[in-house]
Amino acid sequence: MTSATAAGASAAPAAPKSRKSVTGTRKTVAALFLLPALVLLGALVVYPIGYSVVRSFGDASGDGFAGFDNYKALFTDDGIRTALKNNIIWVVFAPTVSTALGLVFAVLTERVRWGTAFKLVVFMPMAISMLAAGIIFRLVYDQDPDKGVANAVWVGIHDTFAQSSAFPKAHPGRESPLTAQGGGFITRTAVHTGRPVALPLVGVAPDQMPSGAKKAVQAEPEPGRITGTTWQDFTRGKGVGRLGAVDPSELGYAGMRIEAVKDGRVVASAEAAADGTFTLPARADGARLRLPAGNFKEPYNGVDWLGPSLVTPAIIGAYVWMWAGFAMVLIAAGLAGLPRELLEAARVDGANEWQVFRRVTVPLLAPVLAVVTVTLMINVLKIFDLVFIIPPGSSQDDANVLALELYRKGFSEDRPGIASAIAVFLLLLVIPVMAFNIRRLRREVRR
Amino acid sequence: MTTQVRTPPKAAHVTVVRPRRSLAARLAEGVGGGLVRMFLIVVGLFWLVPTIGLLLSSLRSPSDMSTSGWWTVFGKPSQLTVESYQKLLENGDITNSLLNTVLITVPATVLVVVIGSLAGYAFAWMEFPGRDWWFLAVVGLLVVPVQVALIPIAELFGRIGLFGTVFGVILFHTGFGLPFAVFLLRNFFAELPRELLEAARLDGAGELRLFARVVLPLGGPAIASLGIFQFLWVWNDMLVALVFTKSGTQPITVALQTQVRQFGNNIDVLAPGAFISMVVPLAVFFAFQRQFVSGVMAGAVK
Numbered sequence: 001m002t003s004a005t006a007a008g009a010s011a012a013p014a015a016p017k018s019r020k021s022v023t024g025t026r027k028t029v030a031a032l033f034l035l036p037a038l039v040l041l042g043a044l045v046v047y048p049i050g051y052s053v054v055r056s057f058g059d060a061s062g063d064g065f066a067g068f069d070n071y072k073a074l075f076t077d078d079g080i081r082t083a084l085k086n087n088i089i090w091v092v093f094a095p096t097v098s099t100a101l102g103l104v105f106a107v108l109t110e111r112v113r114w115g116t117a118f119k120l121v122v123f124m125p126m127a128i129s130m131l132a133a134g135i136i137f138r139l140v141y142d143q144d145p146d147k148g149v150a151n152a153v154w155v156g157i158h159d160t161f162a163q164s165s166a167f168p169k170a171h172p173g174r175e176s177p178l179t180a181q182g183g184g185f186i187t188r189t190a191v192h193t194g195r196p197v198a199l200p201l202v203g204v205a206p207d208q209m210p211s212g213a214k215k216a217v218q219a220e221p222e223p224g225r226i227t228g229t230t231w232q233d234f235t236r237g238k239g240v241g242r243l244g245a246v247d248p249s250e251l252g253y254a255g256m257r258i259e260a261v262k263d264g265r266v267v268a269s270a271e272a273a274a275d276g277t278f279t280l281p282a283r284a285d286g287a288r289l290r291l292p293a294g295n296f297k298e299p300y301n302g303v304d305w306l307g308p309s310l311v312t313p314a315i316i317g318a319y320v321w322m323w324a325g326f327a328m329v330l331i332a333a334g335l336a337g338l339p340r341e342l343l344e345a346a347r348v349d350g351a352n353e354w355q356v357f358r359r360v361t362v363p364l365l366a367p368v369l370a371v372v373t374v375t376l377m378i379n380v381l382k383i384f385d386l387v388f389i390i391p392p393g394s395s396q397d398d399a400n401v402l403a404l405e406l407y408r409k410g411f412s413e414d415r416p417g418i419a420s421a422i423a424v425f426l427l428l429l430v431i432p433v434m435a436f437n438i439r440r441l442r443r444e445v446r447r
Numbered sequence: 448m449t450t451q452v453r454t455p456p457k458a459a460h461v462t463v464v465r466p467r468r469s470l471a472a473r474l475a476e477g478v479g480g481g482l483v484r485m486f487l488i489v490v491g492l493f494w495l496v497p498t499i500g501l502l503l504s505s506l507r508s509p510s511d512m513s514t515s516g517w518w519t520v521f522g523k524p525s526q527l528t529v530e531s532y533q534k535l536l537e538n539g540d541i542t543n544s545l546l547n548t549v550l551i552t553v554p555a556t557v558l559v560v561v562i563g564s565l566a567g568y569a570f571a572w573m574e575f576p577g578r579d580w581w582f583l584a585v586v587g588l589l590v591v592p593v594q595v596a597l598i599p600i601a602e603l604f605g606r607i608g609l610f611g612t613v614f615g616v617i618l619f620h621t622g623f624g625l626p627f628a629v630f631l632l633r634n635f636f637a638e639l640p641r642e643l644l645e646a647a648r649l650d651g652a653g654e655l656r657l658f659a660r661v662v663l664p665l666g667g668p669a670i671a672s673l674g675i676f677q678f679l680w681v682w683n684d685m686l687v688a689l690v691f692t693k694s695g696t697q698p699i700t701v702a703l704q705t706q707v708r709q710f711g712n713n714i715d716v717l718a719p720g721a722f723i724s725m726v727v728p729l730a731v732f733f734a735f736q737r738q739f740v741s742g743v744m745a746g747a748v749k
Contacts, residue, residue, distance in 0.1 A: 029654050030573040034581075037566035037625050044622025045588050047603075048596035055598070105490070108483050118487055120736075122494050127732035127739070128725045129683030131700045135707065135721040136497045139504060139517075139714075147516050149500055321494065329740055382592045385685050389707055403594050403686075410598045411690065423595040430590045437590065438583050 049427065056420035070421035080422070082397065083405040086312050090383060090401060094316045094323075095376035099369060101320065102327025106335055107357060109328075119332065123325035130322070134389025137318040141305040141390070151302030158300050167253060167295050173202040173233055175243055183293030186261065190286050194221045197228030197289060200244055201253070204232055209251055216252035216276040218245075224282050230256050230291070231276040252276020256295055260284035308398040311391050315399060318386055323379070327372045334368035335361070378430055402426060505531055505718035512714050531715040532723075541720060543695075544702035548724075550613050551688070551698055552681045555620040559677045560670055562621065563628025564636075568658050570629065571636035572644065582633060588626040596623070597690050604691065611693035619691060620681045628673050631745050635669035636662055672742035675735050679728050699724045 059066040074080050105122060109115035125133060142148025145155040171185075172178040178185040178199060191197045196219040209232070216231035230253045235241030241250065256272040260280050268284040280289075305314045338361070346356050362369075384403040391399040402422055410419030503517040506527045511519075520526050535541055569575075570582045600619060601610065609615035639662065647661045663670070685700040692701060703720045706713050732739055 027575050030569050030575040033565045033569035033573065033654075033658075036562045037585075037629060038581075040562065040618070040622045041585065041588060041625055043603075044596060044600060044619060045591055045626070048599035049591065051599035051602075052595055105487075108487055111483050112487060118491055121491050124729070124732065125494070125498075126743075127679060127728045129685065129700055129728070131683070131685045131703060132501075132721040132725045135703070135717050136501045138707070139500055139718070140497050146514075147512070149496060149516065149518065152516055152518070321497065326743060329743060333744060378590055382594060384594070388685075389704065393708075403592075406594050407597070407686070407690075411601075416598050416602075419598055423592075423598065426592050427595050430592065433590050434587045438587050441586050442579075442583060 052420045052423045052427070055416060056424045058417050058420075066417060070417045071425075073418050074421055074425060077418070079397070079400060079408070080402075080405055080418075083400040083402045086400060087381065087402050089312055090316065090319075090380045091377055093313075094319050094380045094383075095373045097316070098320050098324045098376055099327045099331075099373050101324040102329075102331050102372065103362075103365070103369065105324065105328045106332040107361065109332070110335065119325070119328060123329055125322045126325050128322075130385030131389055133318055133322050134386050137314075137321070137386075137390055140318075141314055143302065143304060143306070145302045148302075148305075150305060155300055155302045158302075167201070167204050167256065168208070168297065169203050169205070170201045170232075170253075170296055171203045173200060173243065176200060177244070178291070181290065184291050184296065186290040187288045190288050191226055191228070191260075191284070193226050193282055193285050194223050196221050197226065198244055198246075199228060199230035199258070199289065199291065200233030201230070201291075202232065202234045204253075210254045212274050213251040213254040213276075214274040215248065216246045216250045219277045219279075222279070226260070226280040226282075226284050228258075228278055228280075228289070229276045230258065230272050230278065246276075257292055259290045259292055260287035261290050262287040266290075306391055306395055308395045311395045311399040315386050315390050318390060319380070319383065323376060327376065330372050331365060331368055334365050338364050374433060374436075378433055381426060381429055501718055501722060503527075504714060505722045507531075509715040531719045535716060535719045535723070538716075540702060541699070541716075544697050544699045545723070547613060547692075547696055548682060548698035548700070551616050551620070552678060555617045555624065555681045556674055556678045558617065558621045559624035559628050560674050563625055563673065564632050564663060564666065564670060565658070566625070566629045567632030567636050568662050570633040571639075572662075573654075582629070585626050585629050589630060591623075591626075593623055593687060597686075601690055610691065611696060613692075613696050616688055616691045616696070616698075619687055620677075620684070623687075624677045624680065628677070631673050631742075632666060632669055634745075635666055639665050668738070668741070669745075671735070671738045672745065675731060675738050676742040679731060679739075682728055 056070050057066060057068075058064065059069070074084070105118070109118050112118070140148060140150050143151065145151040172180070177187055177189070178201070179188055185201070187197070187199070216229055219227040219229045221227060229246060231246060232251050232253065233241075233244065233246075235247050235249055241247040252275040253272050254274040254276065256276075256278075258270050258272065258278050258280070259266045260268040260283075262284075267287055268280045270278040270280050272278045304310065342364070343356055343360055346360050351359065382403050383401055384407065387396075387399050387401050387404050388407075402425070406419050406422040406426075409415045409422065500517050503520050504512060506529065507517060507520065508526070508528055508530055511526050566585075570578060570585075596619070604610040604612075604615045609618070643665070644657065644661060647657050652660065683700070684698075685704060688698045688701045689704065692698070699720065703717060703724065706716050706720070
């Protein structure tokens with residue numbers, strides 16, 4: 001009751017001022033409303049900042065004073081240096097790529113009727129945990145092209161354009177006319193026209209033989225040309241078939257490349273037909289025949305996405321998958337707020353779509369793009385879960401980032417001093433944004 | 448009016464440029480409907496395939512998983528089985544951790560909403576010395592990285608016996624959820640029509656009744672956004688729980704994380720586990736898209 005009367009009395013003179021208060025509340029009531037929030041913020045957010053700053057100057061045990069040693073470690077410790085380097089890569093690429101994709105998606109979805117469905121699909125990963133996203137991409141990036149979809153697609157594309165070699169593990173058998181040379185094989189003696197050459201090998205598993213291979217055929221002698229056969233000189237069953245001769249049921253090495261080498265130079269080359277036969281012109285007379293190493297490479301196995309060199313870009317890919325939707329939604333909202341007349345005016349003036357996009361849309365969206373990029377930068381600075389989950393143990397050191405290094409130093413290596421220095425460093429990096437937020441809001445609060 | 452005035456010089460400018468733009472013009476024409484649609488479909492597939500891969504992987508037996516890719520399901524649908532899910536739900540550690548996730552997420556969300564709206568109301572409608580400065584200070588805390596608090600709070604919780612407890616994790620999430628809550632709710636409450644509050648005041652409502660009967664109901668949309676945001680943030684958190692829980696109090700994210708260390712042998716635990724942990728956030732996301740989006744917009748700088 002008393003507070004109500006008091007309110008009536010003080011609210012009236014306060015009304016004309018822009019400061020809003022209906023009530024003229026007693027300070028104790030205001031304090032009670034604020035107390036829970038301020039206590040929790042003080043104990044859980046503000047106190048740790050102070051503690052971290054103090055702790056970052058302490059030594060490992062926490063009893064002594066270490067000066068700037070922990071901060072020096074930031075730039076000398078190998079683990080932290082890698083983390084710092086990766087963090088820079090992250091901060092430069094992850095936000096810009098996400099924002100650029102978000103911009104493209106936001107602009108393009110305006111032109112199709114099912115734009116909303118598309119946005120939903122791209123935005124959805126934001127709702128799931130980074131842990132789940134990490135597991136999802138661990139599967140995607142699996143090295144084995146029979147399991148990881150990224151390599152399955154990549155190998156598919158690769159094999160469409162590049163010829164895959166068909167004969168890994170092929171090698172000369174006993175008493176072979178061939179000898180190993182530079183990963184391939186070469187005849188021990190020179191070959192001559194009119195005398196068919198035999199190039200037998202063994203060791204190709206039946207299911208690895210090219211699907212077009214036919215029964216091998218003994219090549220006919222041809223005057224003025226070199227003919228020959230290359231085939232799998234092996235018949236199932238012990239002692240069956242003759243060594244170095246084409247037997248029925250033995251298959252030709254369809255597609256095997258053969259080079260004629262004279263004085264170290266390739267003078268002619270050919271490719272074996274489905275039955276293993278091949279023909280070389282007369283200029284190969286007196287040369288030795290070589291089966292070059294290209295025939296015997298292992299089949300292409302895709303990219304080692306999570307290996308040391310690609311692991312960071314691969315994880316950034318997973319991050320972009322999660323956050324491009326965020327950029328897209330914010331930019332789409334900004335786009336909806338643009339004055340349509342301006343875009344129309346530009347079109348009427350004869351600007352094409354690209355010019356409208358480049359000269360009108362993007363400049364008008366600049367503030368939104370800046371907010372999105374800065375938000376993502378702060379987010380990326382703290383990236384932890386994805387880097388913790390996606391890399392296999394062998395490349396985790398190469399994928400290291402500051403937040404992960406802080407966790408390791410603080411909780412597995414028990415070096416809280418250095419961990420605190422990393423924490424303070426992270427905090428310093430976000431302070432400009434903090435100041436920007438406060439300045440922007442102060443204008444609003446003072447309305 | 449201004450556009451009319453500005454049109455002539457602009458048109459002249461474009462005419463000058465026209466001869467040079469032929470390549471760009473042709474490109475832009477090429478980017479007509481068909482190409483745009485193609486591009487968006489390919490991108491959409493890019494975004495869907497990883498999740499579909501996880502789902503189908505979770506529905507295959509471990510022996511199938513070790514020999515062939517999940518996409519072979521399309522040729523041989525008989526591979527599909529819920530075996531992994533059955534086994535997972537019989538696993539006491541996993542079900543217990545799911546329960547922990549709920550026990551952490553729900554209170555942490557409720558606490559942030561309640562405490563945040565009390566403070567938001569005070570910052571919006573009460574008068575006390577230094578009000579705006581206090582508010583700006585809270586806003587400044589928006590961008591403080593969680594990592595800064597891990598070591599100090601672990602030490603603090605250790606001293607007062609909260610380390611490893613569900614309550615400790617709830618407290619931590621509440622503390623770090625508050626800056627955003629106060630920021631969002633104060634701004635929303637401040638826009639409420641003054642006349643409504645004054646009318647309630649004249650009817651003799653005390654501060655608490657004014658808050659509960661007028662401000663909270665009117666603040667519904669903002670509170671919903673905040674609730675959804677905080678819910679997803681806590682549900683999806685791994686780092687905080689990784690530091691502050693121990694084996695009995697782990698949420699699902701931490702339980703799965705320990706399995707990741709042996710990745711390859713236990714995809715039959717990871718894939719269904721990850722999918723189960725995603726079901727609730729996805730349901731919340733699809734049910735409350737609008738609130739989620741407005742929360743995202745408001746918190747763009749968190």
